[in-house]
Amino acid sequence: MENLIEIKGVTHAYKTPNGLLPVLDDLNVTVPEGEFAAVVGPSGCGKSTLTRLVAGLMKPDEGEVWLHGELVKSPRKTVGMAFQNPVLLEWRTILDNVILPLEIVAPSMPRADRIARAEELLELVGLAGFEDKRPSELSGGMRQRASLCRSIVHKPDVLIMDEPFGALDAFTREDLWQTMHKLRAQEPFTAVLITHDLRESVYLGDQVIVLSGRPATTQYVLDVHYPMEDGERKLDGLYSPECAEMLATLRDQIKIAQGRVPAAAGAA
Amino acid sequence: MKTVQKIAVPMIAIGLFVAFWEFIVWFNGWPNYVMASPSDLPAAYSKFWNLFLSGSWQTLWRTVAGLGLAVFFGTLLGMIMGFSRVARDGLYPLLVGFNAIPKATLVPVLALLFIGEHNFNTVLMAFLISFFPIAVSVGIGLSTLEPEYRDILASLGASRFTIFRKIALPKTLPEFFGALKVSVTLAFIGTNLVEIISPHGKGLGALFLSGQTNSNYPLMFAVLIALAVLGILLYYCVVALERIFAGWAERPHQ
Numbered sequence: 001m002e003n004l005i006e007i008k009g010v011t012h013a014y015k016t017p018n019g020l021l022p023v024l025d026d027l028n029v030t031v032p033e034g035e036f037a038a039v040v041g042p043s044g045c046g047k048s049t050l051t052r053l054v055a056g057l058m059k060p061d062e063g064e065v066w067l068h069g070e071l072v073k074s075p076r077k078t079v080g081m082a083f084q085n086p087v088l089l090e091w092r093t094i095l096d097n098v099i100l101p102l103e104i105v106a107p108s109m110p111r112a113d114r115i116a117r118a119e120e121l122l123e124l125v126g127l128a129g130f131e132d133k134r135p136s137e138l139s140g141g142m143r144q145r146a147s148l149c150r151s152i153v154h155k156p157d158v159l160i161m162d163e164p165f166g167a168l169d170a171f172t173r174e175d176l177w178q179t180m181h182k183l184r185a186q187e188p189f190t191a192v193l194i195t196h197d198l199r200e201s202v203y204l205g206d207q208v209i210v211l212s213g214r215p216a217t218t219q220y221v222l223d224v225h226y227p228m229e230d231g232e233r234k235l236d237g238l239y240s241p242e243c244a245e246m247l248a249t250l251r252d253q254i255k256i257a258q259g260r261v262p263a264a265a266g267a268a
Numbered sequence: 269m270k271t272v273q274k275i276a277v278p279m280i281a282i283g284l285f286v287a288f289w290e291f292i293v294w295f296n297g298w299p300n301y302v303m304a305s306p307s308d309l310p311a312a313y314s315k316f317w318n319l320f321l322s323g324s325w326q327t328l329w330r331t332v333a334g335l336g337l338a339v340f341f342g343t344l345l346g347m348i349m350g351f352s353r354v355a356r357d358g359l360y361p362l363l364v365g366f367n368a369i370p371k372a373t374l375v376p377v378l379a380l381l382f383i384g385e386h387n388f389n390t391v392l393m394a395f396l397i398s399f400f401p402i403a404v405s406v407g408i409g410l411s412t413l414e415p416e417y418r419d420i421l422a423s424l425g426a427s428r429f430t431i432f433r434k435i436a437l438p439k440t441l442p443e444f445f446g447a448l449k450v451s452v453t454l455a456f457i458g459t460n461l462v463e464i465i466s467p468h469g470k471g472l473g474a475l476f477l478s479g480q481t482n483s484n485y486p487l488m489f490a491v492l493i494a495l496a497v498l499g500i501l502l503y504y505c506v507v508a509l510e511r512i513f514a515g516w517a518e519r520p521h522q
Contacts, residue, residue, distance in 0.1 A: 055423040075425040087416045091438050091516040100434070104424045134516060150420070160423075 041211030334394020342402030350410025409440030
């Protein structure tokens with residue numbers, strides 16, 4: 001399969017009043033088309049910078065980001081973004097919030113087609129019947145569902161998510177994980193998910209990329225072999241021995257990234 | 269029930285206030301050249317009703333015109349300060365300094381600058397006194413826009429203007445209307461300042477002044493009440509506009 005996202009030797013530093021703050025150091029990430037990459041790492045290690053680079057919202061000091069065989073120099077219409085904060089527009093209905101990207105990407109698309117597309121997604125995430133509600137009338141989990149719909153309404157190649165489930169309670173989060181799998185089955189995007197939750201990374205990811213502490217570099221890549229049941233990932237699978245082993249590996253890698261365990265000891 | 273309550277409660281409050289005013293004048297035995305009581309006012313209104321009508325109209329249109337200018341230039345200034353850090357750093361001290369100047373001191377300045385242009389001076393003063401809250405609130409609203417709001421459209425390659433029109437502008441509307449409510453009453457103060465201070469003025473301010481020269485104290489109080497009524501009227505016009513354009517900001521009652 002073609003590699004849809006290729007991050008090659010990206011190095012980046014922010015200018016601060018106290019001099020340069022290096023956040024990324026020779027970062028390399030490849031995500032094949034249709035795959036789901038989960039990125040984990042210690043707090044403040046530059047994960048959000050990574051999302052902005054892939055989205056083309058900023059350029060790296062060194063290195064290159066390629067999407068679909070094209071060098072990313074500026075924002076592209078084929079990217080969708082979702083954040084921890086659902087950032088829905090309070091003055092629009094849920095339906096009009098979901099439609100928003102289409103107004104930019106496909107200005108000539110007839111409104112009826114936009115509505116049909118948005119309704120299809122809202123139905124898929126379980127928000128049918130809430131089209132005319134305002135964001136303030138919805139719960140946090142429902143708002144995040146609407147936000148996910150908005151991020152893929154224009155059929156992006158790449159879906160970039162920066163801790164979209166981070167602010168939700170544990171049960172709502174698990175519901176949304178399952179919704180995410182439903183969306184993946186239906187929509188052809190390649191995904192990058194930034195997360196702090198190792199179980200989330202294993203449940204959703206095809207590969208889990210562990211970043212080192214700041215400045216972040218690719219420390220470890222785990223290929224996820226999730227125990228399948230009836231051809232799908234069930235939540236119960238998280239309590240299987242296979243998952244326990246993967247989670248233990250990731251835990252150890254995070255400890256190394258946090259600098260609590262020397263690299264050699266962790267590898268042993 | 270709800271609409272009855274919405275109208276009845278403020279009416280009762282006004283009624284109580286008027287009763288208290290009447291009582292305190294009666295209790296202290298003040299003659300109406302010290303302090304007029306509400307019962308003195310109807311006579312003043314019926315005697316000078318035509319002056320009240322034309323004066324109110326003069327005051328009202330010049331206030332609204334000044335307020336319109338304040339909305340336009342205040343929003344423009346706010347946009348400049350909201351988008352550019354340099355402009356914000358440069359303009360803030362100037363604006364704060366200007367706002368701290370007692371506007372009464374500007375009346376003679378304006379009168380000399382634009383001799384005889386009474387209408388223009390009055391509108392200008394209403395504008396000068398009322399644009400500041402609008403500029404500040406729009407500026408703060410725009411500069412505190414969370415980056416994620418920008419990013420959802422910026423990541424699709426939307427232009428700055430599109431982001432402004434679709435997100436930043438509607439998002440600052442609640443702050444804008446909050447400031448406009450303050451500016452409405454300020455604009456009245458500006459208009460009346462010129463009407464009272466400048467000779468041969470027009471409007472309710474001039475009527476107040478003539479009440480003063482003729483020692484007609486009930487007339488002076490009647491003018492003040494008329495001003496208050498105009499102020500309430502215009503304020504609720506702004507509230508109505510806010511309902512239409514920023515009604516979404518109001519949370520549904522539980």
